[in-house]
Amino acid sequence: MTDASPLLTVGFVLLQRFTLLPFAAFVDCLRLAADEGDRSCQVRCHWRFMTGDGQPALSSCDAAVSPCKPFDDPTRFDYLVVIGGVQDENDRTDQLALDYIRRAAAAGGPLVGICTGVFALIQAGVMPGRRCCVSWYHHGDLTHRFPEVAPVADRLFVDDGDLITCAGGSAAADLAAYLVERHLGRAWAMKSLHIMLIDEGRRGEHPQPQPVVFERVADRALRRAIDIISQHLGESLSIDDLARRVGTSRRNIERKFRDELGVTPQRFMRNLRLRYGLWLLHYTPRTITDIGERCGFSDTAHFSRQFREAFGYTPSQARKTGSDRAVDPFFLHIGEPERLQRRG
Known part of the structure; x- marks a missing residue:
């Protein structure tokens, strides 16, 4: 050359x-x-x-x-x-x-x-x-x-x-x-x-690989807790372990979630894992069984039951309807995913 x-x-x-x-x-x-x-x-x-x-x-x-x-x-x-x-x-x-x-x-x-x-x-x-x-x-x-x-x-x-x-x-x-x-x-x-061992270049509109909570949370300890939960969506994270990683007490972390987000830490974790599952259903070809495991649910039946309770339809229905029911995975506040039914 x-x-x-x-x-x-x-x-x-x-x-x-x-x-x-x-x-x-x-x-x-x-x-x-x-x-x-x-x-x-x-x-x-x-x-x-x-x-x-x-x-x-x-x-x-x-x-x-x-x-x-x-x-x-x-x-x-x-x-x-x-x-x-x-x-x-x-x-x-x-x-x-x-x-x-x-x-x-x-x-x-x-x-x-x-x-x-x-x-x-x-x-x-x-x-x-x-x-x-x-x-x-x-x-x-x-x-x-x-x-x-x-x-x-x-x-x-x-x-x-x-x-x-x-x-x-x-x-x-x-x-x-x-x-x-x-x-x-x-x-x-x-x-x-x-x-570089990359099969194909992704285009700009390709979605980012993981949803997260986009909430303006002022409290630093609570923001840290949300980050930890977001990074361990496939794990069963206890509240005691979460509090230890944040550097505070279980009672304090439970109070912060309740006062600022209106939900318990357990409920928040469940809702975030379900939203992650919804995102995976819309944007990846993974099987429902794989998605359930990736989101930290013990088996497909448990994942499907919790998913339907939260969104009003099954994972299979979510995948079939595709973008008709698609929601922004980067929703500003994850408290109660049941609101999606009222929005739709």
Whole structure:
């Protein structure tokens, strides 16, 4: 390959404690499309890692990326990709990065916010009135910090032309392949994905793999409890164990659920597991038996009985009717799923 200029150029803005997986997934897709085999020469694709001072960038797992360059002329890149990281309101704001993002937006080049990189795009003021894709895991943090923003959390990424936002994680590989296909062709995108042991790139509208509670819960202990429950949907988690993991007493955690959500922790867990089952029925080909087990129910009969009691129809009926009965799995408040019957 002797092309003098690459067909796709990407500048990476690596923010403080950036998340390593979406960064690695994105850049590796570029690397594998850039040259024959996996020789990694920047022939078809070119990329540059940048920080405000040009020093190595430290990731959230303490792995450092080097070499990094100072922020370069944004017009040199087809895309400026902002990789965000751990969100801590006590962290120092990277003002140099925000200024650079504003400069890039003014120049008219496409901006890409990956993972919590979208937080930086919002802080830079380049997203008024725009859609904003975010991971279900960071949805609560984003709506808490930026209540004026309406995030999209039921898909992997959103392409609005000059502004692309991605939920992060492995979805960064899907987005990178999408852009490689646009600039180099489908064969090069598939080459990258196959070497990465990914069968097929998922499109932006592909749903994120797990529902979560999008409730504006002010209490930190309760938010922590909800996170733990969401991450252990297939397990039988006792209230004592939940309280221990949160660092509080059983009585206190029961009071918090009752006062803020109007349900017991046991009821909340059951309802969340059932909503997860509903989501799996709508968006995956898994068998009902497999879904019941994945949602932590002892057997199919138990799952079906609880499901019908909650939603008013059986899992089989839910799968047959499909989108006619589909509900948003990212419902704002999970207290009583019986409300779905009245909504429908």
